[in-house]
Amino acid sequence: MIDTAGLEAELHKFADARDWHQYHTPKNLAMALSVEVAELVEIFQWHTPAQANAVMRSDEARHVEQELADIAMYLVRLSMVLGVDLNRAVAEKLVMNAQKYPAPQA
Amino acid sequence: MIDTAGLEAELHKFADARDWHQYHTPKNLAMALSVEVAELVEIFQWHTPAQANAVMRSDEARHVEQELADIAMYLVRLSMVLGVDLNRAVAEKLVMNAQKYPAPQA
Amino acid sequence: MIDTAGLEAELHKFADARDWHQYHTPKNLAMALSVEVAELVEIFQWHTPAQANAVMRSDEARHVEQELADIAMYLVRLSMVLGVDLNRAVAEKLVMNAQKYPAPQA
Amino acid sequence: MIDTAGLEAELHKFADARDWHQYHTPKNLAMALSVEVAELVEIFQWHTPAQANAVMRSDEARHVEQELADIAMYLVRLSMVLGVDLNRAVAEKLVMNAQKYPAPQA
Numbered sequence: 125m126i127d128t129a130g131l132e133a134e135l136h137k138f139a140d141a142r143d144w145h146q147y148h149t150p151k152n153l154a155m156a157l158s159v160e161v162a163e164l165v166e167i168f169q170w171h172t173p174a175q176a177n178a179v180m181r182s183d184e185a186r187h188v189e190q191e192l193a194d195i196a197m198y199l200v201r202l203s204m205v206l207g208v209d210l211n212r213a214v215a216e217k218l219v220m221n222a223q224k225y226p227a228p229q230a
Numbered sequence: 231m232i233d234t235a236g237l238e239a240e241l242h243k244f245a246d247a248r249d250w251h252q253y254h255t256p257k258n259l260a261m262a263l264s265v266e267v268a269e270l271v272e273i274f275q276w277h278t279p280a281q282a283n284a285v286m287r288s289d290e291a292r293h294v295e296q297e298l299a300d301i302a303m304y305l306v307r308l309s310m311v312l313g314v315d316l317n318r319a320v321a322e323k324l325v326m327n328a329q330k331y332p333a334p335q336a
Numbered sequence: 337m338i339d340t341a342g343l344e345a346e347l348h349k350f351a352d353a354r355d356w357h358q359y360h361t362p363k364n365l366a367m368a369l370s371v372e373v374a375e376l377v378e379i380f381q382w383h384t385p386a387q388a389n390a391v392m393r394s395d396e397a398r399h400v401e402q403e404l405a406d407i408a409m410y411l412v413r414l415s416m417v418l419g420v421d422l423n424r425a426v427a428e429k430l431v432m433n434a435q436k437y438p439a440p441q442a
Numbered sequence: 443m444i445d446t447a448g449l450e451a452e453l454h455k456f457a458d459a460r461d462w463h464q465y466h467t468p469k470n471l472a473m474a475l476s477v478e479v480a481e482l483v484e485i486f487q488w489h490t491p492a493q494a495n496a497v498m499r500s501d502e503a504r505h506v507e508q509e510l511a512d513i514a515m516y517l518v519r520l521s522m523v524l525g526v527d528l529n530r531a532v533a534e535k536l537v538m539n540a541q542k543y544p545a546p547q548a
Contacts, residue, residue, distance in 0.1 A: 125240065126302060127233040134231065134324055141333035147488045151274045151282040151363075155487040157301070158271050158370055161264045162480030168257045169473040170465045173385065176257040180312050189314050193323035195263070195305055196232060196316055199298065206286050208295050210302055217299035218240055227247035253382045257469075261381040264476055268374030275367040276359045279491065337452065338514060339445040346443065346536055353545035363486045363494040369513070370483050373476045380469045388469040392524050401526050405535035407475070407517055408444060408528055411510065418498050420507050422514055429511035430452055439459035 125214045128200045135201045153202040160198055164191040231320045234306045241307045259308040266304055270297040337426045340412045347413045365414040372410055376403040443532045446518045453519045471520040478516055482509040 139145050167184055168176045179188055203210045245251050273290055274282045285294055309316045351357050379396055380388045391400055415422045457463050485502055486494045497506055521528045 125237040126306070128231075131231040131320060138324070138327070142331060143334075149279060149283060150285060151277060151279060152487055154267075154271050154274050155367065155483050158264070158267045159480045159484045159487060161260075161267050162477045162483075165260050165264050165473050165480075166477045168260050169470055169477060171257060173255060173257060177255060179256060180314070188312060189319040190323055190326070192305065192309055192312075192314055192316060193319040195301075196320050197323065199301055199305065200232070203298055206294060206298075208286070208298055210298060213295040213299040214237060214302050217296055217303065218244070220296070221244070225248060228249075258381055261377050261473065265374045265378045265381060268371045268377075271367050271374075272371045275364055275371060337449040338518070343443040343532060350536070350539070354543060355546075361491060361495060362497060363489060363491060366479075366483050366486050370476070370479045373472075373479050377472050377476050380472050383469060385467055385469060389467060391468060392526070400524060401531040402535055402538070404517065404521055404524075404526055404528060405531040407513075408532050409535065411513055411517065412444070415510055418506060418510075420498070420510055422510060425507040425511040426449060426514050429508055429515065430456070432508070433456070437460060440461075 125218070126211050128203070128210055131197070131200050132204050135197060135204065139201075148201060148205055150202065150206055153198060153205060157195065157198040157202060160191060160194040164188070164195065167191065231324070232317050234309070234316055237303070237306050238310050241303060241310065245307075254307060254311055256308065256312055259304060259311060263301065263304040263308060266297060266300040270294070270301065273297065337430070338423050340415070340422055343409070343412050344416050347409060348416065351413075360413060360417055362414065362418055365410060365417060369407065369410040369414060372403060372406040376400070376407065379403065443536070444529050446521070446528055449515070449518050450522050453515060454522065457519075466519060466523055468520065468524055471516060471523060475513065475516040475520060478509060478512040482506070482513065485509065 139148055167179065167188060171179070175182075179185065200210065203213075245254055273285065273294060277285070281288075285291065306316065309319075351360055379391065379400060383391070387394075391397065412422065415425075457466055485497065485506060489497070493500075497503065518528065521531075
């Protein structure tokens with residue numbers, strides 16, 4: 125489903141080199157993740173639906189990519205710190221969602 | 231860094247079978263992503279740092295995994311809808327971060 | 337601008353009677369405030385603009401009111417705990433905003 | 443409980459003078475409110491509990507006040523746009539909360 129091994133290794137090395145492990149507690153990383161998502165929401169907040177749909181053809185395209193990357197990094201970092209296997213968690217949640225929202229029959 | 235191809239295919243099929251593409255606009259998905267992150271933050275909001283650090287040994291462990299999975303799913307879905315290559319975006323952001331926060335020399 | 341004295345007194349009494357002051361730290365209350373706002377955002381996340389505009393004539397009207405009330409309560413509670421005079425802060429921010437976003441001349 | 447009449451009048455006049463009513467839809471204002479709360483959360487995200495508790499004696503005190511003011515302004519603006527009487531909503535929610543969380547007897 126999702127393979128984050130390469131990113132996990134990079135993020136660990138990055139935090140190590142800067143002595144940042146002390147800040148990367150679950151509570152702090154959850155807050156940081158919410159802040160990064162809000163920076164993405166901010167890009168869209170005054171957009172009409174049409175403007176939002178065209179954002180990747182606007183001069184905000186790079187900014188959108190950077191915010192998505194930040195969210196991915198904090199999500200993977202938080203999962204690591206908690207010892208969660210994100211791929212397994214996703215696989216299990218997909219099964220739960222399929223049961224919760226059954227597809228209409230063709 | 232991060233490989234999301236399997237999850238992308240699953241999410242596309244899931245939305246397809248339920249006729250959900252109409253709801254999965256960038257603006258709506260950004261909002262949904264922020265809501266899922268808040269459901270994770272909610273788990274930690276009244277925790278002491280020690281309680282937050284021990285959450286995966288508490289009876290909220292499964293709940294934490296489910297919220298992390300939901301965040302991963304909306305992040306990957308939003309990236310797909312926007313046509314963003316999340317792996318490339320992450321690789322570029324890591325380079326930017328290394329320049330912005332230089333590691334102290336040993 | 338805004339008078340919150342009555343609500344402050346109620347919230348203090350409420351926390352007092354339940355021995356909740358220990359939980360009401362600035363960091364925790366900031367997280368709780370973000371969670372309440374997300375519960376409001378959740379109501380609107382899949383709405384078209386037209387549906388969102390008509391929400392107070394839908395069966396979610398009471399739910400919207402309750403979430404707005406929760407946000408007001410956590411905002412006032414956090415301001416109290418921090419010792420911030422919210423009315424003064426608002427008055428000063430309005431002056432700043434008027435300078436930052438000058439109105440076009442008639 | 444809470445009196446927002448003065449602020450409502452100011453915010454209406456402010457939006458009027460800048461032709462901003464078109465942007466101030468319920469969906470957009472809910473997003474903007476979540477973004478402002480995240481700007482407050484950002485101040486606290488890497489703080490220890492002790493640092494967070496001392497924030498109003500730090501050089502971030504004014505920043506905290508400004509973010510609280512922004513949140514108050516978007517909350518009141520959104521309530522106005524929705525036609526919600528925030529004072530009544532708060533009074534009703536306090537009654538609900540007292541029933542949901544009964545105080546222990548002395």
